[in-house]
Amino acid sequence: MDDVRWLTDREERAWRSLQVMHMRLDGALARQLAADSGLSYPDYVVLVVLTDRPDGRMRLFELAAALGWEKSRLSHQVARMADRSLVKKEKCDSDRRGAYVVVTSRGRRAIEAAAPGHVATVRRLFVDRLTPSQLDAIADAAELVLAALDEPAPRPR
Amino acid sequence: MDDVRWLTDREERAWRSLQVMHMRLDGALARQLAADSGLSYPDYVVLVVLTDRPDGRMRLFELAAALGWEKSRLSHQVARMADRSLVKKEKCDSDRRGAYVVVTSRGRRAIEAAAPGHVATVRRLFVDRLTPSQLDAIADAAELVLAALDEPAPRPR
């Protein structure tokens, strides 16, 4: 097959620069979080979603859906976080297969300590570097790509 | 500290959508690669850079720089790839600390088999969903953020 449509320079530039940006940005954010608060990025996002609830409690499958994670990934992550007492698990009475994840006070303190520095870093490295219309352009583009991802994959070849 | 400048809705939308897009896009690309060719994404990028050289051979530190990876990461990755005979390592005569990574014919076959499908997927999910000016806008924004990442970090608080 030599009828491959390789990327043009313009396409290549967009694709590469986005990938490099993400690699470096994720790394910087993870390092800042770890240094300032001892949380990993996965810890952080789990705690963000959980502490958004008034009771700091969610079913695992609910949390997985909110994060867009697979259930196994969340199960492992919650197990690790429970080991460090950032969350705890509780049985569910109404559905005996189920379990709740609940933020502990230690988890709450950790996220409250971590959030300001994290947001400041997101601003310093990303948000504050871009104009409002650049931010909108990015969001629009990302949503188009997400729509593509929701289409069923084409029959292979 | 309650003088934190949290993200506005517009900022939040851009930041979130970009993150979600990346999570899902990376996953889709990794799954496509693995299914079609048995290569992981790290395997793929290593082979891309390596096969760009006429002799398919690079020093480890050179390859690490080209990829923007840390040396340790590359060392582990190359070791795994060597186990599967995608590359091999060779001693370096001119600098006896050093080593070359060399693509094997198996590695070459793997990347040649994988590339068309990978590029097609990048097109289907990303490049072909966006207009040229959207692609430029993304590249411009990414380069601004990369510039921010190259600035020295501010003194912590």
Next chain:
DNA sequence: CTAACATAGTGGACGTATCATCTATTCCGC
């Protein structure tokens, strides 16, 4: 009612990323 199926969650295996540490070599200032 019950058999088939779907859903909630767990757990192991494996590959991957980071960090810190270690060895061997080369470079460079004096």
Next chain:
DNA sequence: GCGGAATAGATGATACGTCCACTATGTTAG
């Protein structure tokens, strides 16, 4: 040259993600 600093790379520990197989419970069609 020589001794300290920098560089190339390997390695072990730990955390993270995915895949797959598995248990247990709930749901539904006939």
